[in-house]
Structures are given as structure tokens and as C-alpha cells.
Amino acid sequence: MSTISTAGAPARRRSFADLGVKVKILAAVVLAVLVAVLVGTIGLRALSTVSDSAQRIYRSNVASVEAMGMIDAAMTQVRLDAANQAISTDAAGVAQYTDAVTAGLTEVGAGFAAYRASNPAGDPAVIATMETKWQAYVQVLQGKLLVLGRNNEFAAWEKTRNDEAMPLMAEVIKAVDTLKAAEKADAAKSAADAKDRYESSRTQSILLLLIGSLLALAIGYVVARGIVRSLGRVQAVCDSLARGDLTSTSGLTSGDEPGQMGRALDAAMAQLRRTVTTIDGSASSLAAASEQLSSVSTQIAASAEETSAQAQTVSSAAEEISRSVDTVSAGSEEMGASIREISQNATEAARVAAEAVTVTAATSATMNKLGESSAEIGNVIKVITAIAEQTNLLALNATIEAARAGEMGKGFAVVASEVKDLAQETARATEDISRRVQAIQSDTGGAVVAIEEISSVIARISDFQTTIASAVEEQTATTAEMNRSVSEAASGTGSIAENITGVAEAARLTSQGVTQSQQATNELARMSSDLTALVSTFRY
Numbered sequence: 001m002s003t004i005s006t007a008g009a010p011a012r013r014r015s016f017a018d019l020g021v022k023v024k025i026l027a028a029v030v031l032a033v034l035v036a037v038l039v040g041t042i043g044l045r046a047l048s049t050v051s052d053s054a055q056r057i058y059r060s061n062v063a064s065v066e067a068m069g070m071i072d073a074a075m076t077q078v079r080l081d082a083a084n085q086a087i088s089t090d091a092a093g094v095a096q097y098t099d100a101v102t103a104g105l106t107e108v109g110a111g112f113a114a115y116r117a118s119n120p121a122g123d124p125a126v127i128a129t130m131e132t133k134w135q136a137y138v139q140v141l142q143g144k145l146l147v148l149g150r151n152n153e154f155a156a157w158e159k160t161r162n163d164e165a166m167p168l169m170a171e172v173i174k175a176v177d178t179l180k181a182a183e184k185a186d187a188a189k190s191a192a193d194a195k196d197r198y199e200s201s202r203t204q205s206i207l208l209l210l211i212g213s214l215l216a217l218a219i220g221y222v223v224a225r226g227i228v229r230s231l232g233r234v235q236a237v238c239d240s241l242a243r244g245d246l247t248s249t250s251g252l253t254s255g256d257e258p259g260q261m262g263r264a265l266d267a268a269m270a271q272l273r274r275t276v277t278t279i280d281g282s283a284s285s286l287a288a289a290s291e292q293l294s295s296v297s298t299q300i301a302a303s304a305e306e307t308s309a310q311a312q313t314v315s316s317a318a319e320e321i322s323r324s325v326d327t328v329s330a331g332s333e334e335m336g337a338s339i340r341e342i343s344q345n346a347t348e349a350a351r352v353a354a355e356a357v358t359v360t361a362a363t364s365a366t367m368n369k370l371g372e373s374s375a376e377i378g379n380v381i382k383v384i385t386a387i388a389e390q391t392n393l394l395a396l397n398a399t400i401e402a403a404r405a406g407e408m409g410k411g412f413a414v415v416a417s418e419v420k421d422l423a424q425e426t427a428r429a430t431e432d433i434s435r436r437v438q439a440i441q442s443d444t445g446g447a448v449v450a451i452e453e454i455s456s457v458i459a460r461i462s463d464f465q466t467t468i469a470s471a472v473e474e475q476t477a478t479t480a481e482m483n484r485s486v487s488e489a490a491s492g493t494g495s496i497a498e499n500i501t502g503v504a505e506a507a508r509l510t511s512q513g514v515t516q517s518q519q520a521t522n523e524l525a526r527m528s529s530d531l532t533a534l535v536s537t538f539r540y
Contacts, residue, residue: 027219035212039205063118064183071111072176075134078104079169082141086149086157094150101146105138115179121186122179130175137168230258237265245539246273276538283531289405290524300394300419300510300517303387310383320373327366364452375441377433384430391510392427395420398517408527411520419513429502443488446481453478 078101085097112131120127145165148157233250240248246269252262395416402413 025220025223027223029216031219032212032216035208035216038212039208042201042205042208045201062187064115064120064122065180065187067111067115067118067120068176068180068183071108071115072180074104074107074111075169075172075176078108078141082145082149085146086154088149089152098146098150101141105141108134120179120183122182126175126178126182130172130179133168133171133175137165137172140165140168226254226256227258230254230256230262234258234262234265237262237269241269241272244537246276247539276535279531280535283528283535286405286408286524286531287528289401290521290528292401294518294521294525300391300398300513303391303394303510305511306387310380310387313380327362378438378441385427385434387426389423389427391423392420395423405524408524411516415513415516415520419510419517422509422513425502439488 081097081100081104085094085101088094088097112134115127140160144160145157148154148160230250230252233252237248237250240246249266249269250262252259252266398416399413399420402416
């Protein structure tokens with residue numbers, strides 16, 4: 001059995017373990033959502049940056065490259081048209097190619113304008129050289145080559161081209177190639193920058209995704225481990241409870257739902273331990289009470305048996321008293337007859353006196369015996385009174401023990417109350433018998449005195465025959481008084497017999513009450529044994 005502490009636990013600072021299960025789960029989900037939002041934001045920013053880079057590459061590099069391509073192609077076409085114009089033999093062909101050269105020059109000018117508008121990456125000095133050399137080439141082309149071509153002066157045209165136009169075109173082509181290389185280098189650099197930004201954004205996204213995932217997994221693992229560990233402790237307590245072990249506790253102190261459940265289970269286990277401890281103590285008290293009630297029932301049974309035996313003794317004494325009273329009554333009648341005979345025949349006085357002496361002697365002995373019987377009845381009444389008092393005391397003790405037994409002692413309390421009532425009735429009956437026996441003893445004493453007087457009168461009859469008449473008259477009065485006393489004695493004897501019958505009935509009812517008390521005691525003992533067996537299945 002363990003001692004249950006009721007002291008309150010000191011207040012402690014709330015931690016993550018004190019948060020609710022819903023909050024913990026939502027924390028992991030919210031963290032994952034935040035990571036996803038952050039990764040998405042970074043991805044969108046990276047896409048925006050890539051889009052800007054692509055637009056910039058297109059605006060600067062691609063447009064510049066396209067412009068340079070248009071310039072290069074237009075220049076080449078101009079050179080071809082100029083050559084075709086020079087080798088044409090008819091005027092229509094010359095005019096056609098001359099117009100084509102003019103259109104090509106216009107296209108080259110448009111290319112220059114587009115290149116300048118494309119925010120070119122090339123060196124401005126190179127661009128200026130390209131334009132300057134091209135203008136010089138155009139002057140040679142328009143001022144000399146086209147004129148020579150219209151005039152079909154091919155040799156001069158070829159010489160002018162080689163000596164004047166080709167060096168200028170070589171400078172232009174060199175500048176164009178330089179600008180193309182610059183644009184390609186700038187495009188490569190922009191692509192590399194875009195790739196670097198993409199890789200940086202991808203790395204950041206991957207790192208954030210990994211970190212967020214790891215944090216979410218860590219929080220989820222911590223939450224799951226805390227819940228599983230708490231539920232495991234609660235399950236261990238429940239398993240111990242199933243085995244009847246009430247000493248286990250979960251020891252959970254967190255403020256989340258499993259912690260609250262564990263504390264509630266610990267409180268329930270503590271209350272159950274207190275309840276089982278109380279039941280164990282009550283079972284022990286009930287066992288002691290049943291043993292005491294069994295002892296009281298045994299004492300009451302013995303007292304009832306003794307009361308019954310004493311009642312039988314008193315009944316026998318009452319019968320003997322009744323017979324003695326009948327004898328006295330017969331003697332009184334015989335004395336009356338003797339007195340009448342004395343008055344009728346004086347000669348019979350001596351004989352009557354002798355008979356009177358004999359009768360008075362017998363009467364005196366009978367009255368003495370009646371006195372002794374009355375004294376014995378008094379002793380018996382004292383015993384009955386003592387038994388009744390003891391029975392009343394035992395019934396009171398039984399009532400107290402039944403009250404201690406509570407609901408299970410109600411039946412025994414009723415029996416104890418009946419026994420107490422019977423004991424009180426027995427006491428009242430014995431008091432009545434005692435009063436009547438005292439009256440008998442008093443009357444018996446008077447009868448003895450009267451008989452002694454009769455004996456004296458009879459003795460004087462023999463000496464004083466002259467006083468027979470007065471003696472007969474006195475004897476008549478004495479005989480009447482004796483008859484009255486004998487009648488009262490007979491009445492008292494009947495009352496004694498009736499009271500003894502009541503005592504016997506009370507003893508019988510007491511025996512029945514004792515039987516019921518013993519049955520109730522046995523039931524209490526069985527219930528105590530059942531409670532003890534039930535409590536013994538628990539470890540507390």
C-alpha cells in the first residue's frame with residue numbers, strides 16, 4: 001500500500017511539449033507551407049530574373065546580332081549586285097543591278113540604324129570605324145564602280161575595286177567581324193549570368209526545401225515521438241490496472257492532450273487506491289464486527305437457554321405452591337367442620353382438639369413449606385431479572401454493532417431490537433412476579449401466626465371447656481381469615497404460572513432472535529470474506 005501525495009506541483013514555464021496536439025501538427029504543416037511559399041517565391045523571382053535576362057539578351061544581343069546579320073547580308077548583296085552590274089552587257093541589266101545596289105545600300109543603312117538602336121555591346125570606336133569605312137566604300141562604289149560598270153569598263157572597274165574598294169571593304173568586314181564577336185561574347189556572358197542566377201536560385205530553393213523538409217520532419221518526429229511516448233506511458237498504466245496493480249503512474253506533466261489524459265489517469269488511479277484502501281479497512285472492520293456479533297449471539301443463546309431452564313424451574317415451583325395452597329384450603333374446610341362439630345357436641349371437643357392440633361401442625365408445616373417455596377421463587381426471580389438485564393445489555397451492544405455495520409446490519413438491528421423488547425418485557429414480568437411472591441410470603445407469615453394461635457386455642461380447649469363457645473367463635477373468624485389468605489395465595493400462584501409462561505415465550509422468541517442474529521452474522525462474515533478476496537486481487 002502506498003501513500004498518496006496531495007501536494008500541488010510547482011508551476012513551471014510552458015514549453016513546446018505543453019502545446020496541444022493540433023497545434024503541434026499544424027506547426028509542422030505551417031512550416032512546410034511556409035517553406036513551399038518561400039521556395040515558390042524564390043522560384044518566381046528566379047523566373048522573373050531569367051525572363052528579364054532573356055529580354056535583355058534579346059534586346060541587346062539578339063537584336064544586335066540580327067542587325068549585324070542584316071548588315072553583313074546587305075553588304076554582301078551590294079557587292080554582288082555591283083559585280084553583276086559591272087559584268088552586265090545590256091542596259092536593262094545594268095539598270096536593274098544599279099537599282100539593286102541602291103536598295104542594298106538603303107538596307108545597309110537600315111541595318112546600321114537597327115544596330116545602333118539595339119544597344120550594341122560592341123566598341124563604339126569599332127562601330128564608328130565600320131560606318132566610316134562603309135561610307136568611304138559607298139563613295140567609291142557610287143562615284144567610280146557603278147559609273148565604270150555602266151560604261152562597261154570592266155578592267156578599270158576591277159582595278160578600282162581592288163585598289164580602292166576592297167581595302168575599305170576589308171576594314172568594314174573586319175569591323176563587322178569584330179562587332180559580331182563582341183556581340184557573341186556579350187551574349188555568352190549574359191547567358192552565363194542567367195545560368196548563374198538560375199543555378200543560384202535553384203540552389204537556394206533546394207536548400208530551403210531541404211531545410212524546411214528537415215525541420216518539418218524533425219517537428220513531425222518530435223510530435224509523433226512525444227505523442228507515442230505519452231500514449232505508451234498511459235498504456236503501461238492501463239496494463240498495470242488490468243493486472244490489478246494500482247501503484248503505477250504515467251508521470252506525465254506536459255500540457256498537451258496526452259499529458260492531460262495521463263494526469264487524469266494518475267488522479268483516477270490515486271482515487272482508486274484510496275477507495276481500495278478504504279474497502280480493505282471496511283472489510284477488516286466488518287470481519288471484526290461479525291466476530292463480535294457471533295460472540296454476542298452465542299452469549300444471548302446461552303442466556304436464552306438458561307432463562308428457559310429457570311422458567312421451567314419456576315413453573316415447577318408454582319405447581320408445588322398450588323398443591324400446597326390446595327392442601328391449606330382442604331385443611332381450612334376440615335377445621336370448619338371440626339368447629340361445627342365442637343359446637344354440636346362438646347363431648348367431641350377433646351377429639352376435635354386433637355384433630356385440630358394435628359391439622360394445625362400439618363397446616364403449619366405446609367405454610368412453612370409455602371414460605372420456603374416463595375423464597376425460592378424470589379431467588380429464581382432474581383436470576384430471571386439478572387438474565388433479563390444481561391439480555392437487554394447484549395441486545396443494546398448488538399444494536400450498536402449493527403449500527404456500525406451500516407446497511408448490511410439493518411436485519412440484525414431489527415432482531416436486536418426485538419430481543420431488547422423481549423428482555424424489557426421479561427424484566428417487567430419478573431418484577432410483577434416478585435411483588436406477588438412478596439405478597440404470598442406476607443400472607444404465609446400471617447397464616448403461620450394464625451395457625452399458631454389456633455394451636456394455642458386448641459390447647460386451651462382441653463383445659464377450658466367453659467370457653468368453648470367463645471373459642472369456637474374466634475376460631476370461626478380465624479378460619480375465615482385463613483380461607484381468604486388461601487384464596488389470595490391461590491390467585492398469586494395462578495399469576496406466577498402465567499408470568500412464567502410469558503418468560504418461557506420470551507425465551508423462545510429470544511432463541512429465534514439469536515438464530516436470526518447468527519444467520520445475519522454468517523452473512524456478514526461471508527460478505528467480509530468476499531470483500532477481502534476482492535481487495536486481495538489489487539496491489540496498492
